[in-house]
Amino acid sequence: MRAPKPPHVGIIGAGNIGAELYRKVLNLGWEVTFVAKSDGIYKNLTNKIDRLENYLNYASGLDVTFLAIPTLDDGTAAYEYLLSFLKLDIPVVTCEKGSLSSHFAELEPYRHRIGYSATVGGGTRLLRYMEGHVGPWTQEIHGVINGTLNYLLSEVAAGKPMGAAIADVQRLGYAEPGVNGVLEIINQEAKEDVVMKTAILFNLSNFERERRLKASDMKVREITDAEVDLLIREAGKRRFIVSITRGAPQRDDTIGGFRHQVGEWNIRGGFQALESNPLFSQLVLPGIVNGVIVYEGGENTYRATGPGAGAVPTTSAMVKDALRLLASASPAHAQRS
Template identity: 25%
Template sequence: MKQIRLSLLGFGVVGQGFVELLRSKRELLQQKYDLDVLLVSVANGRHGFIYREEGLDPELLLRLAAQRKALTEYPDIRHWARPLDGLEATGGDVLAEATGTNLQDAEPGMSHIRAALSLGMHVISANKGPAALAGLELLELAREQGVQLRLESTVMAGTPVVSTVLEGLAGAQVQALRGILNGTTNYILSAMAAGREYREVLAEAQSQGYAEADPTADVEGYDAVAKTLILAALVFGETLKPSDVARQGITGVTQAQIAQAAAEGKRIKLVASLQRENEQGPLRASVGPMALPASDALAGVDGAMNAITFQTDTLPAVTVIGPGAGRLETGQGLLADLIAIARSQRVES
């Protein structure tokens, strides 16, 4: 049985969801994938980095989190106050990076990923910051070190978007893509299409956990821009800056515009798009409200759901629809990436 020694940096909502899956899927991983995952280290910003050579018990970790106790209360562990120091001292086979997204300089996730790759560790990440700001650089570093950097959870959580385009559409040339990549804005626009007012729906989204107390990243389109940058790197092999993406949020969308679109048989959605006019032409990127005809696959995607349509030279339109957020949903993306790494290692050996 293949054993993977796993380090997890980031033990918030996403990290805890991933550990919950490691616990509940343990038998499946062993029986179906011949894989034993040994979680040897976990870190968060408040309590630092804990390590146990024999492995950490997911159930005990989750209990500590549920009781709001410090990771350092786990018995018989080694501890580093700074997660990066702990990672560099202990290493492992795979790093799961699940710290919070920072679109200014992508820290601390950027340093975590660079350190792990330099140590010869594979990396799976749910952190959008490093992938958006330095995706191609990090992928090149992974190639130089002979390891993998997998980013399924950075776009549409665990819905298989990245693996679909890179593996399922292997051999096809993607010419354009359009997507609903932010669940908060889609939830708001769907409710507004039913006649409700923006402020009312935003407050509801915040109360239900779809939107943050400060919803700027979502409603002004910055979150969708980050995912657009990731897709530009992964799908088109280009590094774009946030300023390269024409951005408009949904705060200016009015009920009159919603009603006018409905009268024309259309629905307004916040759409992220990437398109190249020809092989030598520039890659054009945008995020903004669009009135889509009912025949468009994205028009019927409601609530907090996400969707993306790829246009290729061999398949005119491939649309993937699924949840784009959530603790278990995002954890699923990390789990799928972990299994993919284990499978590839078995083939190589």
């Protein structure tokens, strides 16, 4: 019996995630057809072979494409990459958040051809877990979905000075390049990363199919220097938690973050007091760990946690998505094996 042919893949993006993906798929014995960088198309990580605008010339024969670029706009650039491959019936695995948080409605017809586990939760695959547990019976969803903010508070709660914790997230690559200082890092993560992930989380829950949430719908109130001092004092009593709850919004003393209402669902994110909800005790997680809780009422609570940042866990989630998509390949792709 002839051995199956290895999958042929394209990789868009060659930063930490893209480079790790390249190494990972080669170790699996897969064939990398091209790597797209900002300055052109490469045969591997070093040999340039073409201009970037010609990337679709290399789509023929692809089994899956990995999209591993940062969100530099509202997700439109990533959306255009996604759509160009999806229209050719080539599945795409992405860790980029802007496309799904701003263009979810447009991409929804292709949802079964997109691997998106790594867009929220890094290597936790908490989106897949959540999708398997939400439904009409769901009352609340709560999540720690930003590893950087969780790292800062968990480290300060353990006794580390905030300045040292900030230095850690910069050294380890958990903060965006060029963003410096406590206020700038915290507000940047809340205004960009968290709201994008919240939109994806809410839309994949399918609570309001006719009213999809966009990241731009949520207006973040930036925290102040005085509130940073309060966070340092109360680091053991707070975490940055996103809550999606059924019913009218409740009064709270959340520091920073955002509030939004979609239909009967109240969406809130910020440095919430752990004592404000008995479920929050399950979201006191160390370091960059992410987690999500789905609450149905009574004793029915479901929880998933895992590493929420870093190239290795993120690419592991992406490869698992690719394996799932390859297993359910269209007849045209299945003939390759």
